[in-house]
Amino acid sequence: MTTSARPSAVGPTRLVFRMADVLAANGAAYPMAGALSAAVRGRHQLDRSEYARELGITLEQVDNAEAGRTPLRLLPEAISSRIPWLGIDLTALAADPAA
């Protein structure tokens, strides 16, 4: 995973919002947390199993996080600690108070 900052946060932030929209439309309780979790795995470009193994978490934790079933404060630390590296505007989290 690259840890360099992106030149602009606008595109990635927009994309996270759109991903959260998809999860919200599917009835997710914590769509922004789910979108951020999916984005973290997207940054790794790994499938769920490889990703769970690499991060040392269970597949169930991955699925719950990415489906928006886990609030942001309860995400596995292995996921939440990687969110700052997405290069998004973190004030976007304010859009999802339930997160």
Add this chain to the structure above:
Amino acid sequence: MTSPDDPLEPLMAAMAAGDLAALWSFHETYEAKLRAVVLANVRSMHRPDIVRDAERIDSLTADAAMVIFDRAAGWKPGGAKPWNWAARAIRSMIAAEIGHRQVELGNDDTLDGEAGSAPVMSDADLTIEGIVALAPELEPLVHVWRSVSSARDQEAAWLFRVQKENHDPSPARTVADEFGISPANARKIHERHFTRVNAVIWADERYEPLRHWDWFAA
């Protein structure tokens, strides 16, 4: 075609299955391609203000990725690249996001003989059928336009012609971006199609009314 190392096909398959992580990867991996398509569209819509607005382009580029995500299930591996395959949907999204411009069809000598009565059109009307809906006297144009080449060439030639009328500085590039072909090929398709249409119009009396339109006037 994609190379064995190209992640495009697995990413498209994952997006087709609704995997949002794949959408993020797709955007990161192909952002430059998506941005080029967005910029070409915005330029062809004569919005230099938006072309210069990097944040707006970033935002439209993310939305273009979303357009492809929404349609990923319909993409066929080995076919056109997704950003070309979904070019029309991306263009529609951009038009909806930045607003429809209003353009005039350049036929002021028109079939009804009133100068200045050319129909005012929005992007949504710029299909051949859309134009005929506004100017029913042009209906024969649909017949002749649809009769002289393949469906793809008809659409490409039409887009080329409309972009030219709209003062697109490079209609060939716009058509090339939309259809996943080279600008030279776009030019060739337009020239071949238009020459055939023109020949039919001047050979067949049923199309006599079209001869007064400035596209075809001698």
